[in-house]
Amino acid sequence: MFAAAERGHRLDKAGFERRLQELRRVLLAAQYRLLRDPRFALVILAHGEPSAGRTEFVNHLTTWIDPRHVAVHAVDPDGVTAAGRPPMWRFWTLLPPRGRITVLLDSWYTEPLLDRLCRRIGRRAFEERLAAINAFERMLDADHHHLLKLWFHVPVRDLKRRVDALRRDETTAWRVTPEEREFVRAFRKRSDEVEKALAATSTPQAPWRVIDGHDKHWAQWQAGQALRTLLASRLSRGPERPPPRPAPVRRPPATPNALSALDLTATLDEARYNRELARLQARLAEAIRRKPFRRRSLVAVFEGADAAGKGGAVRHVAEAIDARFLTIVPIAAPSDEERARPYLWRFWRHLPVHGHVTIFDRSWYGRVLVERVEGFCAPATWRRAYAEINAFEDELVAAGTIVAKFYLTVSPAEQLRRFRERESTPWKRFKIGPEDWRNRAKRHAYDHAVLDMLAETDTPAAPWTLIEGDDKRFARVKVMRRLVEAVETAL
């Protein structure tokens, strides 16, 4: 990919200025069209060798278009800010809302490339990270966050001379950081590996554009043209169509299946319940206060049918955990800031730091449950969500987070009894509404969705625990036991 960008093209200053007039007008018009009709966000990755023009490009870009709607980020390279969250957290939190443009001077490529060039990771691990990046970028694109990936390049034979010139000039010396010096040393020996990595991550929706950095005017002109082309192509796409209404599901899933196999008659008498719950709560409290947990964290996910006892289960887990280390995130309708970003953003923003616990009361599984059944998203969207969710949870687990997922079920008869009880108890009435009765009528559709979810996302790293919810005591003790086991095993 580099050879085509080593032709040494030039553009004289006058020619550049002349072309720039028109380019700016087009870019500015496109930026305002996007702001007024915020269909997508644009994320520009500005990478490349020092001296090849990426810093100039970024600083000029914010003069070409309206800088008020462009954010530029250089990310803390040592990842201190993530404080125990997965490394990608740093980038997730920077994703712009639709309508806006963000430039990243360090991206999800920075660390893997440097790690590989400096031989801190092997070829296999590197390829896995590139594959994960491809999946991440596919998701971003599908969630209306388009990428412009620029690599500013100068031939390896010129690099040392150019970087030395930067370092000699005191107005530019600060740009060549220790990390960049390390990169240049390794790059000069192994530029072919970077080339291969760029090829491996040049996907149809997010190809790399290698910019010939020999001449600064040419480089900026080329980068500007790439931006213009991308904006034009994405703006020309029609608006998103509303998802089709799903066909009613009249058949129950074939039996036996994971749900039908549950024994909903299991019960626990009160004396044993009190004894076991207290013991398990004490064990959980103790585990979370242990020293090893200060380098770990816990994410507990609760999903379940209406009136299956999710709220009570969450409450009894919460009781065991010192409130200062616990956050409970109830998931309802997203805020407008959340709606303007990729789906998983609203969960990433709540991930726990080291030593903390986050309980999600409903979660990212909403996409493959309620959103699928109610037709809030297109079939293609919930189908791709399984892989996205698995990748997300893999990242959590790899960062040391313990992930425990619970699905609470309840038999139709017991659910009916609880609905009626809620309607007749004054202070429980707020817990029941027409929506619950409607959901109940869609039981088969929900059962299919739950079984698919279990089949697709019950992974060894983040397994599901099905909870028989007809007896609340039995359910709560089973949740606590599984949670205690998960935490104790991990520590």
Added chain:
Amino acid sequence: MFAAAERGHRLDKAGFERRLQELRRVLLAAQYRLLRDPRFALVILAHGEPSAGRTEFVNHLTTWIDPRHVAVHAVDPDGVTAAGRPPMWRFWTLLPPRGRITVLLDSWYTEPLLDRLCRRIGRRAFEERLAAINAFERMLDADHHHLLKLWFHVPVRDLKRRVDALRRDETTAWRVTPEEREFVRAFRKRSDEVEKALAATSTPQAPWRVIDGHDKHWAQWQAGQALRTLLASRLSRGPERPPPRPAPVRRPPATPNALSALDLTATLDEARYNRELARLQARLAEAIRRKPFRRRSLVAVFEGADAAGKGGAVRHVAEAIDARFLTIVPIAAPSDEERARPYLWRFWRHLPVHGHVTIFDRSWYGRVLVERVEGFCAPATWRRAYAEINAFEDELVAAGTIVAKFYLTVSPAEQLRRFRERESTPWKRFKIGPEDWRNRAKRHAYDHAVLDMLAETDTPAAPWTLIEGDDKRFARVKVMRRLVEAVETAL
């Protein structure tokens, strides 16, 4: 205040459990009423001496009410997370949206109390901090964030024995942190100063409730009752009335005044403009890269009449600053997350860390300009905003942030010319709409608002600079010069 809480009241377990049933029902109903009709947020400050029951209260509270809608925070005491922002930033970012309840185990009282007890600050400084707290809490209350301030207390004569008992028990020893031991030592000598501080910050809208912590059941019962009373009183208030429509302003402000005194005929020829602008941009760029700026930050505020050249001025400042250290925050309609919090929250969340620059394109002055003139808020609201804004900017300056504020004016004739030019230039048409013409008709009302703003908020720490905007070159150079002076003087 402590004597009344040293009577050693007791409540036996059975009596407590019996009362708790009813208390929980009432609290839960109140919590759900608040969630469904989110008129206010509740912030509970749980302070007190160790062993007096505050930890128990907080952990029990999350079992009494629905823990999914309660957040509990223990704040990093050394303030590392603030990274150069004012100390209060840690608490601002934790404020809940309306409808929710947040418990703070450390609050804006923690540091001043400890600093004073340990004689790290003098009496005068301490009193100033308490006065600032009173102003802050008045603002919170007026912005629908009500406070329940609890102080769990045991007599000084019992304190050492009780804390020693906590420390001996390995299940509670972790609760007594080094900061708390330091606090206990100082408190035993100077509890009367704490008492005076509580009295000084017991305001009508946010009084302290001292809880007798001799008996744990009594303490929890009292704290629960205090919460119940507060919720009931705040829920019984009627909904907020929409602000009255402001009367039209037909008279211009009396002359001469700060606006009429401006010489709008000042111009700058192109050659001098190019030379001066380049020189000033270079000086700003250099100042921001200097080492002392790594412990400082810059907030630049731009306000101005429509078409006065705000956008261009912002763009020319931005050109001078390395994009990786710059954030431009354009202020338009608030998001729903912002609307649910006190007014200034949306600005606190964008404050720069050390070494960074944030430009606010429109700002917190919106409250005393557009919101006043258009009647978006009640007169009482914009009137109190002056003092709130001055306090906010004082905090910024005290934290080492350089604050520069610009108001750009334009003569009616020049404004008209620019409006017409915008309408007739295809790629400027997006910059003008019916709203701009309406604002123009309200010129007198805006002039009054601007003059009041200058009179109330032109402080030595954060002065306003008025910019004559009829000649864009003159305006841009004046902005740059003032900004360079502000930064160079500060470093």
